[in-house]
Amino acid sequence: MPLAPSALDRAQACLTGLAIGDALGMPAQTLPREAIRAHYGRITGFVAPFPGHPVSHGLGAAQVTDDTEQTILLARRLIADPAGFNDRAWAQDLLDWEADVKAKGLSDLLGPSSRRAIEALLAGEAPEQTGRRGTTNGAAMRIAPIGIMTPPDPDQLVARVARTCRVTHNTGEAIAAASAVAMIVSCGIAGQPLNQALTQALIACRAGQPCGEQVGETAMEARIRHALDLAAQGNEDALLAGTGTSVASHESVPAAIGILALTGEDVWQGLLIAANAGDDTDTIGAMVGAMAGALYGALPPTAVAQVVAANELDLDGLAAELLALRGQVTEGAAR
Known part of the structure; x- marks a missing residue:
């Protein structure tokens, strides 16, 4: 009988699964079904984006996007x-990352919530205020490192x-969404089964909803x-039609x-x-891959x-x- 995966196995699979999901979804991002x-039929493996893709042009098959790269940035921070x-150091991390992306001639840049917030922060606005309109999924897409480093205690997580959401996504919608993803990752690292992780994710989501500005999905x-x-x-079709797949946290x-629950241990199918x-295929794939890994x-x-x-990548x-x-x-865990 094979040994159960260790916590290190799970942590490594979390980040690698995120990268795989990101890369699989990269050629389809922003496109309707x-x-x-x-363009591709049904994607069944890594493919390069078609010439002139509005966002992914310049990337090759199996290459990752901002989802993986910003996850790495957050992990390093x-x-x-x-x-x-450090709010300002984190803002500078994101700006430096975007400058590097631009230098490579790529178009997968900061999302609208992150860009608006960072510009406000650098203009002198307090970090408690800069992310007060950020309801998109930029926080949830890169939150896996918090799940790896934090036990599945709802208050602490x-x-x-x-x-970590404060600068760019300081809203109840974004924090609740990111908390649910981080909790599933944390439960996975702890060796908990899917059903238990989903229950804990709902608890974390509920605890995250009152945080930040109460705008967006309540x-x-x-x-x-x-x-x-x-x-x-x-x-599958009913699930995606019923949730939506946009960059909004309340859809993606x-x-x-839902995909995680639908496919269970069949990670590749998910x-x-x-x-x-x-629509936001790379981010949905990144979150599925992180949680399943x-x-x-x-x-x-x-x-x-x-x-x-x-x-x-390392x-x-x-x-x-x-x-x-x-x-x-840590200080960041104090409430």
Whole structure:
């Protein structure tokens, strides 16, 4: 009988699964489902974007996007400052990352919530205020490092999520959504099964909703419960139609959690559903991959090899460093 995956196995699979889901969804991002079918048929593996893709042009098959790159940025910021979280340093991290992307001639830049918030911060606005309109999924897409480094205690986890969201996504919608994703990752690292992780995710979502500015969706828990009800019907199309797949946290995060519930241990199938979902496919895939990797600790070896070969990433090393911080009390976890 094979040994159960270790916490390190799960942490490494979390970050690698995020990268795989991101890369699978990269050629389809921003496209409606009909356009995905027209250009690619059904995506069943890593493919390059079609010439002139509005966002992904310049990337090759199995290359990652901002989802993976910003997750790495956040991981490095957390590792560099485990006793707190420096808002201005984080804002500068994001600006430096975008400058590097522009220098490469790529178009996958900061999302609208992040750009607006960082510009306000650098103009002198207080960090408590800069993210007060950020309801998109930029926080949830990169939140996996918090789940790796934080045990599945709702108070501690939600406080850390809210602290890292403050500059760009300081809203109840974004914090609740990111808390749900981070909790599933945390439960996975702890070796908890899917059903238990989903229950804990709803608790974390509920705890995150009152945080930040109360703009956007005020009932994220209900959105996720609806996605789980749709997933229980076993119909991919009904699930995606019922949740939506846009950059809004209240659509893409329930969609990702619904896909996770629909496909269970069949991680590859979940990632393919995300890649073909339409609209924000790379982010939905990244969230599915992070959560599934943490829960199951194993990924298709061929897919891992392809993503490793196509990108210069040190995800295993980052995962180990984040895991070494797990359980430490930081200033960022104080409420």
